[in-house]
Amino acid sequence: QVQLQESGPRLVKPSQTLSLTCTVSGGSIRSGAYYWSWIRQYPGKGLEWIGYIYDSGSTFYNPSLESRLTISIDTSKNQFFLNMTSVTAADTALYYCARGRHDYGDYYYWGRGALVTVSS
Amino acid sequence: IVLVQSPGTLSLSPGERVTISCRASQTVRTSYLAWYQQRPGQPPRLLIYGTTSRATGTPDRFSGGGSGTDFTLTISRLEPEDFATYFCHYYGNSVSFGGGTKVEI
Numbered sequence: 390q391v392q393l394q395e396s397g398p399r400l401v402k403p404s405q406t407l408s409l410t411c412t413v414s415g416g417s418i419r420s421g422a423y424y425w426s427w428i429r430q431y432p433g434k435g436l437e438w439i440g441y442i443y444d445s446g447s448t449f450y451n452p453s454l455e456s457r458l459t460i461s462i463d464t465s466k467n468q469f470f471l472n473m474t475s476v477t478a479a480d481t482a483l484y485y486c487a488r489g490r491h492d493y494g495d496y497y498y499w500g501r502g503a504l505v506t507v508s509s
Numbered sequence: 510i511v512l513v514q515s516p517g518t519l520s521l522s523p524g525e526r527v528t529i530s531c532r533a534s535q536t537v538r539t540s541y542l543a544w545y546q547q548r549p550g551q552p553p554r555l556l557i558y559g560t561t562s563r564a565t566g567t568p569d570r571f572s573g574g575g576s577g578t579d580f581t582l583t584i585s586r587l588e589p590e591d592f593a594t595y596f597c598h599y600y601g602n603s604v605s606f607g608g609g610t611k612v613e614i
Contacts, residue, residue, distance in 0.1 A: 426604075436553070436596060438604035452603070485552055493559050494600020495543040499552035 391416040393486050395503035401480075402509050407473040409503060411486030418467045419444045424489040425469045426496065427460060429482040437482075441489060442469055476507045510534050512597050514607035521612060525587050529610045531580045531597035541600040544573055544582045547609075548593045556595075557582060587612070 397409035411425070418425065426441035440450035442460045450458050454473070462469040473480065484503045487496040511534040521527055531542075539560040545553035555564040557573035560580060570585045584591055592614050597607040 428606075435608045436598075436606040438606065441604070449603075487552075489600065490558075492540075493543070494541040494604070495555055495558040495564070495598070496545075496553070497555045497564060502552055 391488060391498045393488065393498055393500035395484060395486050395500045397503060397505075399503065399505055401476055401505060401507050403477055403507055404475055407471070407476050407480060407505055407507070409471045409484055409486075409505070411469050411471075411500060413467045413469075413488070417464075418462065418469065419464045421445070422491055424491060425462065426487045426489050427471045428485045428487055428496075430485065430502070431482050439471065439473075439484075478507050481505065481507045510537060510599055510601055510603065510605050512599055512605045512607040514595075514597060514610050516610060517608070518611045518613060520614070521587055522614070523587050523589055527584045527587060527612060529582045529595055529597075529612075531575075531582070531607050533578045533580070533599065536577050537599050537601060539576055542573075542575070542580050543598045543600075544571075545596045545598060546591075546593050547596065553596060584612075 392414045394412045401407045424441045424443050427439040430436050440460050442448045442462050448460050457474045459472040486500045488498040513532045515530045542560045544557040547553045556567045561573050572583045594609045594611045596609050599605045
């Protein structure tokens with residue numbers, strides 16, 4: 390059973406960098422059949438795709454966030470990472486990591502989510 | 510691609526049939542249209558992928574359909590555990606989610 394777990398600071402100051410790690414267990418992150426995503430959700434609201442990465446290191450970002458994003462991967466540790474710079478209160482959200490299936494683009498496996506608050 | 514779901518909220522009773530609409534701003538590939546269910550405090554759960562295929566564990570009262578720009582999720586008879594929020598999702602050159610439809614009692 391594949392499991393994903395988000396970790397990282399839950400409180401970030403404005404203008405600083407939000408950094409999260411997703412640790413994958415129960416399966417290898419090395420697979421061209423899947424891609425590894427970050428998705429966020431504002432409380433009580435909809436979902437916003439942040440970006441994703443393949444095990445090759447190829448990345449695809451939401452154009453509205455791209456200038457502030459870096460998603461990276463460490464296949465030796467079965468982890469992938471999110472860095473978002475220059476955060477504001479508007480970046481306060483529940484951040485999910487998820488595994489996407491390349492053939493259908495769907496997300497079957499999700500982490501439980503990490504609530505990150507941007508506040509001084 | 511923008512996905513617009515309707516209605517935003519549905520108030521229904523157990524046993525009723527429900528259809529949720531997802532309209533895309535341009536024609537999309539049916540292979541990449543999916544539906545999710547989300548209960549409070551939980552991550553989304555994949556229900557339908559490829560427009561019509563049920564994911565592992567999805568009860569057969571859930572069905573998906575559509576093509577072009579118009580897609581639907583139908584629940585044939587609402588069970589108590591189906592009261593939740595539903596999202597459509599498209600994976601293309603970019604990734605989009607619909608705004609969600611809350612099905613409430």
